[in-house]
Amino acid sequence: MDILKDFQAPFFAMSRLPSFPWTFLGKDLESNKSSELISDILKQTCLHSLCRKFPPSVRYRKLFLCQLIKREAAGCDPLDELYDALAEVVGAEDTSECYKSYLLPGGDSVSLRENVAMISDGTTGLVTWEAALYLTEWALEHQQAFSGRTVLELGSGVGLTGITICRSCSPKRYVFSDCHPRVLQTLQDNVQLNSVTQRAPPHVTVQELDWSTATEEQIALIGADTVIAADVVYDPEVAESLVNLLKTILSSSNPDIYICSTVRNLETYSGFKTQLEEAGISHRVMTGAVSHVFPYSRGSAIEMIQLYR
Numbered sequence: 001m002d003i004l005k006d007f008q009a010p011f012f013a014m015s016r017l018p019s020f021p022w023t024f025l026g027k028d029l030e031s032n033k034s035s036e037l038i039s040d041i042l043k044q045t046c047l048h049s050l051c052r053k054f055p056p057s058v059r060y061r062k063l064f065l066c067q068l069i070k071r072e073a074a075g076c077d078p079l080d081e082l083y084d085a086l087a088e089v090v091g092a093e094d095t096s097e098c099y100k101s102y103l104l105p106g107g108d109s110v111s112l113r114e115n116v117a118m119i120s121d122g123t124t125g126l127v128t129w130e131a132a133l134y135l136t137e138w139a140l141e142h143q144q145a146f147s148g149r150t151v152l153e154l155g156s157g158v159g160l161t162g163i164t165i166c167r168s169c170s171p172k173r174y175v176f177s178d179c180h181p182r183v184l185q186t187l188q189d190n191v192q193l194n195s196v197t198q199r200a201p202p203h204v205t206v207q208e209l210d211w212s213t214a215t216e217e218q219i220a221l222i223g224a225d226t227v228i229a230a231d232v233v234y235d236p237e238v239a240e241s242l243v244n245l246l247k248t249i250l251s252s253s254n255p256d257i258y259i260c261s262t263v264r265n266l267e268t269y270s271g272f273k274t275q276l277e278e279a280g281i282s283h284r285v286m287t288g289a290v291s292h293v294f295p296y297s298r299g300s301a302i303e304m305i306q307l308y309r
């Protein structure tokens, strides 16, 4: 069962193919000389109903099936369904958008329309970043930070964190926000795709909120109890407007604020922290491991901080 999950979760999240447990599969084929495990993996991935409804990209499925065929060819009899599945994707047209599905602990899943490229349309907001995966894992373990509260998310991107919080953490109200028109449209579509707005509560809205132009009135109207953001500290040019906005938010409703970042460039990240201090905003680094829910590389330096006055 575990080995099937070890293939299924990364397949639907479109994780890097070398990260799959191919060695385990090779050893199973070597000892059993049976295609049973490959057949089961196929049923849990390309032939699964979730794949029919929310398919990962054509190119990704093609490469995944080629990897399975490589193992099968070396270790057992040919499996017809494997070649049928490949024939289906070989004839399909590749597109710049795909679906990624993130499997949640209770068996539920969040499916998102995302771009296949990390940066497209001049924005980083059309894919889910690792800091969002981490922040979502943290939220699942700290539901009290969201339960019964008004939550504002800054730079929501395609929406994984917020949709999961709406599903699992019972917020009273959830405000997704971003500034880029295509990101906002995709975000709105993903919120609808996951039926978040049809459940009551929470009351859910997707708002345009640009850090450089957001007004005190806009922030006061939201009246957030909790503010979160994932992977928003990467561009020194926008750090100042983000810090100014955080200052406005703190003096408005004094919410709990959590910022989760992948530290790619130490200078940029330290610069952000210095700007926080200069604005009179203190921070503490959140320590303590979170349970691994999503398949992604744990090698990146991810840091979560809580801000306070």
Ligand SMILES: C[S@@+](CC[C@H](N)C(=O)[O-])C[C@H]1O[C@@H](n2cnc3c(N)ncnc32)[C@H](O)[C@@H]1O
Binding pocket: 123, 124, 125, 126, 127, 128, 129, 130, 131, 132, 133, 154, 155, 156, 157, 158, 177, 178, 179, 180, 183, 209, 210, 211, 212, 229, 230, 231, 232, 238, 241
């Ligand atoms: C690296 S992405 C992170 C998206 C998402 N939080 C995640 O981690 O998957 C950064 C996000 O911040 C948004 N963003 C950048 N500058 C912004 C600004 N000035 N105002 C509001 N959002 C902004 C981008 O549109 C994008 O969605």
